[in-house]
Amino acid sequence: MADDPGSNPLLTASPLPFGAPRFDRIRPEHFLPAFREALALAERDMAAISGSEEPATFESVIAAMERAGDALSRVKRIFWTISSAQAVPEIQAIEGEVSAMLTRYGTAISHDSRLFERVRKVWAARATSGLNPAQIRLVESTYRGFVDGGAALDGPAKARFASIDEELAGLSTRFGQNVLAVAAAWEMWVDEAGLAGLPAPMRDAAARRAERNGQAGRYLFTLDRGDAEGILTFSERRDLRETMWRAFTRRCDGGEHDNRPIIDKMVALRRESAALLGYSNYTALKLADSMARTPEAAEALLMRVWRPALLQAANEQAELERLALLDGIGDFAPWDWRYYAERVRRDRYQLDGGEVKKQLNLGRVREAAFATAGRLYGLEFEARPDLPGWHKDATVWAVSESDGDSRGLLYTDYFARAEKHGGAWMGSLRVQEKIDGSVLPIAYLVANFAKAPGEGDAGLSIDEARTLFHEFGHALHALMSDVVYPSQAGTAVSRDFVEFPSKFMEHWIVARETLTGLGLPPALVAAIGHADDFGEGFSTVEFLASAIVDLAIHRSETPLADVAAAGAKILAEIGMPASIAPRHGLTHFTHVFDGGYAGAYYSYLWSEVLDADCFAAFTESGDLFDPSLAARFRNEILAPGDSRDPMDSFIAFRGRAPDEQPLLRERGLTRPAEA
Numbered sequence: 001m002a003d004d005p006g007s008n009p010l011l012t013a014s015p016l017p018f019g020a021p022r023f024d025r026i027r028p029e030h031f032l033p034a035f036r037e038a039l040a041l042a043e044r045d046m047a048a049i050s051g052s053e054e055p056a057t058f059e060s061v062i063a064a065m066e067r068a069g070d071a072l073s074r075v076k077r078i079f080w081t082i083s084s085a086q087a088v089p090e091i092q093a094i095e096g097e098v099s100a101m102l103t104r105y106g107t108a109i110s111h112d113s114r115l116f117e118r119v120r121k122v123w124a125a126r127a128t129s130g131l132n133p134a135q136i137r138l139v140e141s142t143y144r145g146f147v148d149g150g151a152a153l154d155g156p157a158k159a160r161f162a163s164i165d166e167e168l169a170g171l172s173t174r175f176g177q178n179v180l181a182v183a184a185a186w187e188m189w190v191d192e193a194g195l196a197g198l199p200a201p202m203r204d205a206a207a208r209r210a211e212r213n214g215q216a217g218r219y220l221f222t223l224d225r226g227d228a229e230g231i232l233t234f235s236e237r238r239d240l241r242e243t244m245w246r247a248f249t250r251r252c253d254g255g256e257h258d259n260r261p262i263i264d265k266m267v268a269l270r271r272e273s274a275a276l277l278g279y280s281n282y283t284a285l286k287l288a289d290s291m292a293r294t295p296e297a298a299e300a301l302l303m304r305v306w307r308p309a310l311l312q313a314a315n316e317q318a319e320l321e322r323l324a325l326l327d328g329i330g331d332f333a334p335w336d337w338r339y340y341a342e343r344v345r346r347d348r349y350q351l352d353g354g355e356v357k358k359q360l361n362l363g364r365v366r367e368a369a370f371a372t373a374g375r376l377y378g379l380e381f382e383a384r385p386d387l388p389g390w391h392k393d394a395t396v397w398a399v400s401e402s403d404g405d406s407r408g409l410l411y412t413d414y415f416a417r418a419e420k421h422g423g424a425w426m427g428s429l430r431v432q433e434k435i436d437g438s439v440l441p442i443a444y445l446v447a448n449f450a451k452a453p454g455e456g457d458a459g460l461s462i463d464e465a466r467t468l469f470h471e472f473g474h475a476l477h478a479l480m481s482d483v484v485y486p487s488q489a490g491t492a493v494s495r496d497f498v499e500f501p502s503k504f505m506e507h508w509i510v511a512r513e514t515l516t517g518l519g520l521p522p523a524l525v526a527a528i529g530h531a532d533d534f535g536e537g538f539s540t541v542e543f544l545a546s547a548i549v550d551l552a553i554h555r556s557e558t559p560l561a562d563v564a565a566a567g568a569k570i571l572a573e574i575g576m577p578a579s580i581a582p583r584h585g586l587t588h589f590t591h592v593f594d595g596g597y598a599g600a601y602y603s604y605l606w607s608e609v610l611d612a613d614c615f616a617a618f619t620e621s622g623d624l625f626d627p628s629l630a631a632r633f634r635n636e637i638l639a640p641g642d643s644r645d646p647m648d649s650f651i652a653f654r655g656r657a658p659d660e661q662p663l664l665r666e667r668g669l670t671r672p673a674e675a
Ligand SMILES: [Zn+2]
Pocket: 470, 471, 474, 499, 502
């Protein structure tokens, strides 16, 4: 393959090992021409399938669609990676245009009536054409994709549906950009006196940030979740905690980057599009393809956990209020919760969060994650400095089996940067498939850990270490995928199943063996184990509040004039404590308004039921690295991806349907709600 430096590196096959993307060559100006060319190629592929005179069969329609648009999916995946991990202004500037182009393409496909007719024919004959179960499942999901994309609608309804889709895409881009803009514009400057209580790594990161902004000797804090939670947890300055809490929980709730009009519009448009498809509400549409199947089933689970969680949170608050009173605080406020909870952990369990941050350095936690995958599944990770990342902090790892067989690539990009979206996530630059010979997956992990001075490392809190393991669990799902069709690979499972392999991995970071292996002294390991027992009421209420509001606003069958107000009313009705804010307020709830979790944020809890139940199999065996259980988890849960029904995968591992008791036990919520 000629490597012409003038050619667009997004459109030529990469000569690098594993076909790794040429991040060293890709520049923002390559994307629009690459998208135009790749879209034209994809349109040509799809037109050939749609216009074919051959009989409609699985091979000539469904498998052909799986093969189509190769270049487009490559360009798209690279663009998504960069637009979230390295969103420089030149990339942000074209995001809207890219999203409009992709939406128009998606709409053209789903409105191609000849193509839909051919898919429908394969679907109608699926039971009698000798297909295997994975193929039948693929036919059904392809068909449902068309129907839910408006293919079966008639003229005017179809046109309206398409324009709603396009409008929603634009609104969610604006929503996400508003959240970024508010974070970018916000600064909290303090001097030495403002550092009281903060762990050294947090101080150092704030000092370096201030220095970069030309104010050496001062300290700058941002609205990143890491800084926000750090201030709320550790700062002895109640005024700073209050300032941070107000800014963090009210992002985009009014002001220059107000997201309230956007969410009003989005919820209304979602309800309208669900109605066009014949669903009584948007959640019913979203959940038709989930493991829960109905909004009622999802809500029932949330409410079964809500009552015991409220009771537990009230017990926790009583204890925190007693402690706050000793400091002369008689009006316990939401910005006091994390701070006094940390004090309980430190006083009662001798757990020092600052000490933990010193011990849990990023490099060692990352190694621990790799070692865990090694012990469970025999995987090995080798750094590949010869392969370029999208930023100098993005490191590339070759992943292989213990017998040396290659399993794919993993990119890790862990440090916070101004150009990065907040939070942590996993994504795929390429998914596993073997439709025409084996294609290995390329997965990546992004987080926002504050860099330590000098050596380019970071001290992690337990929550941050847990996040690293969580995202790593998603990456393992992608890397262990063993399916034929790309649409069924790895993490392409339903939303309420996808968080299961990631939540599952979190158990291993807090396992005694892992923490001891990281060099933590026995007393600290024991303290972490116990401290995990305190605060489950708070974190469960915090999460459930967001999940219940998301489900309710997207389930409403009548228009909501003011979605933010409706959310507040729902919380009041279910007895939300004033001292706890939902984990995500609606005006910055990117999962729901700039991600795929609308009506489906409950999925995290649903997945956690599956996870706790499967982890219980390991604790019951007495060996967290039990080789036969690990092999079965890999083969029955990770490898099949979406090639079979998630319930079948679960039962193949556990031997029965999921049970929520292990989750309630793990969270210490097994006491009856009526005390
Ligand atoms: Zn996740």
